[in-house]
Amino acid sequence: MNDFDDLAERVERFAVARDWGQFHTPRNLALALTGEVGELAAELQWKSATEIAAGIDGDLRARLADEVADVLIYLIRFSQVCGIDPTAEAHAKVTRNEARYPVELSKNNTAKYTELEHP
Amino acid sequence: MNDFDDLAERVERFAVARDWGQFHTPRNLALALTGEVGELAAELQWKSATEIAAGIDGDLRARLADEVADVLIYLIRFSQVCGIDPTAEAHAKVTRNEARYPVELSKNNTAKYTELEHP
Amino acid sequence: MNDFDDLAERVERFAVARDWGQFHTPRNLALALTGEVGELAAELQWKSATEIAAGIDGDLRARLADEVADVLIYLIRFSQVCGIDPTAEAHAKVTRNEARYPVELSKNNTAKYTELEHP
């Protein structure tokens, strides 16, 4: 089994072992996802691009990695309770985006980029 | 290569082919992630648990799956530009959570659950 | 001067006195707003409607009030740096919503409500 599928199984076993399915409704998990993305945003809120580039090799990366982990865990759990396969859905979306943003039109093109509401 | 690693490669190739690395800074991607989680939340905002349970077999699941895909794509891209391995970080987090929320204490226990600020 | 205008003035004086205008860009403040709304969502994430109704007379209200204050302060500050009058804009939006959601069509009507993507 690959790492991602194994992760999804561990996330589900964790919840089942603690009978936390009762709390893991789609709406509760959407609120939890909001909370974690908020923590990720807060790590970056007062930092300049230069400070982020400097910090990314140290403590900042560790804190961001912790938030990324939380977001991913809740996204997997949200998907499980909704019957969604997140990897398959993202593959399908990338395929649609490849058609919507042809390389020759979208390349290095911020005006187009902004207009097209890119992925 | 497994599906998830293949997805991450496609996400990176998509951005590189269009020279979109210039837009994909950590802060821009954090704002994009906020936008997508907002869209996911908006799908659920006025629906009762009963309506969600009924809708999850139809159009609602398709709309939620589309938002899950967007969140996952941006989370992968954010991780790439920050040098973070999301699957490895989430595995490490589940391991920490298993220690922090012992099954016997956390089982079916909403009071404890809330206090512990669970994963 | 009324309480709200006085609040806006205090928020501006606070930032000016500390030379924090340099950090208060629209993007930074959007990230800060995301962080605070995330904290507000996190207060509610595992609570049932019954628990919230019970808690709203005690500690929960105090914690939510603190998050509401943070969201309002950042929303005011975001508006100031963008040259937006939040109260005037919200009045104009309510006027538009009154036209978009006629009482007789929208009353007690969840189906319509959901469809119309209400305010």
Added chain:
Amino acid sequence: MNDFDDLAERVERFAVARDWGQFHTPRNLALALTGEVGELAAELQWKSATEIAAGIDGDLRARLADEVADVLIYLIRFSQVCGIDPTAEAHAKVTRNEARYPVELSKNNTAKYTELEHP
């Protein structure tokens, strides 16, 4: 009556006239707030500081003003259903922040600023 109090009354009358109190639970409104902050963030996600400064005198300000209005309306409505006075709470928070961030220590001081997790 001042503009802000009048706004709050209009927001409440709007909901009462349509019997929307049934949808306006604290959790639903927290999800709605997340959706609107996500829309605000999405307006800024790919724009540089220079592009924002240029756009703030035109269409961009109008779009941001619309999102600010939505966030403020939901924040007022959330406060109403939770029994919170948002202006009074924000005044109290600014007072606490004035004590926590003394002018002489916080002035023009990004290091301190970041550490102090400023308002």
